Amino acid sequence: MKKIIFTLAAGCCLLTAYGQQQQGRVVYERTIQMQLRMMGIAAGAGADAGPDNLLPHSRKDKLEVLFGNGQSLRRAVEEEAPEEFADEGGMHVHMVTAGDNEISYTNFSNNRVVDQREFAAKSYIVTDSIHKLTWKMTGETRTILNYPCQQAVAQRIGKRLMSTVENGEMKSKEVADTANITAWFTLAIPVPAGPDFQGQLPGLILAIDINNGATVYQALEVAPVTDLAAIREPSKGKKVTEAEFNKAREKLMAEMQRNGGGMIRTMRIGQ
Template identity: 30%
Template sequence: MRNLFFLFFGLLSLAVSAQNNAGTIVYKQTVFMRREAQAMAPAGVDQNMTRNIPESMTTEFELNFTANESFYKELASRTDESAGEGGGMRFMMRRFNPPIYKDLANNRQVEENDLFGKQFLIDDVIPTRAWKIAGQQKKVLDYPCISATFTDSIMGRARVVTAWFAPTLPVAIGPQGYGGLPGMILEVEFDGGRSVVTAAEVKLQKPAEGAIKIPEKGKKVTRAEYQKIQAEKMKEMRESGMMQGRQGGGPGMIIIRN
């Protein structure tokens, strides 16, 4: 049945016009910051400390793509920090959405990542994920979409990711580096809605010259090397008492003691 499903959507993708293979998509990411902060705060932290954190924050991103390449980047910079007054703590909301380049033809992904002020350039194969086609349907910007889910673990925290992909846009990519489904991902939801990335505009035309580029800043590492460095740094910060927190879907929350 699974093979028949992918065969059906593979044939559907071939049936759509070639112009759907290139374009620009603007995504809006909404993070419900107070809900995220409460869920990610370490045990024992007074939940009332989050009362001064804004309810939500919205950031725009742009995905330029062709049949073989894509580049995802943030469009507008926003304030990352929200401070509370209680308990001598400061809440810092940090985004983990680096610019990401994908070369679908050669199974290559390159992304810039900042880890506590040091730049890294992760150059590796495109990650694969164990998507499960849930089969639910809805429209995103009038594009019929189908849901798919997977569960992963980031910094020791389980996270449920739900994506909505459009088979009529036959490119296996999406926001935040997600992809691998039989159609463009137009919406991604983390942990039941604590963070949502959804397409706000789709333009099906060849991207402007230079809109798709390969990131170049930072020390080049593989994904495994970066994850090892990240884990070591987080452990070091926690043991020193300087930081508590975990990374989640969208931004992470870091609690810094004054």
């Protein structure tokens, strides 16, 4: 009983120390394991020049999340030129991680999400509600950047677009996708923000693992203040629904398959 009372008291002290923070900026590192397969491409001389060596096995980038006034904004920390790789046959592949040039705005009070997405050099504004998963608290705890965190797990069942290159031709198809998600959040900052799954947990998310390391977000720094004026809905692009965006993407992918010519490809990796 004494141990339980001490734990609760310590928790109350931590919440008192940190609980007043209602705004801030978090920088996250995102690591994505590549799953793109290149088949039928000229391998060149030697066994080491095979298709699997054309592409890196993972990619890292950084995102920032600004939060305050019951809202959050996620965007890239800096824009970098897409990585480019080429084989001896002259085929060039541009690697672009999903979300590189995208902005996601969330309003927690009205359950609203507005995303600015880019695909094939076109911009779209997609408005939707927060689709909450069923989270389970495991009781596991850890400390991230000196913040006490709790573990929550969930499963997301959906679909994703899988791209392959066969004999110099890019092909895409929609496949079933079940994601097992582990998130670490802190009640010391009672704001439901994060690099993903915004508005779903009672505290700031500082780390996420999707499918045992396939995609990992890790907080690198937390600042107690932010530019509140920057937290606003994005507006650059054509306004569409989620269904309309998916339809436009499928149409553009079909056009790319017909007109690509087999020499220059832009691949989007990730969610």
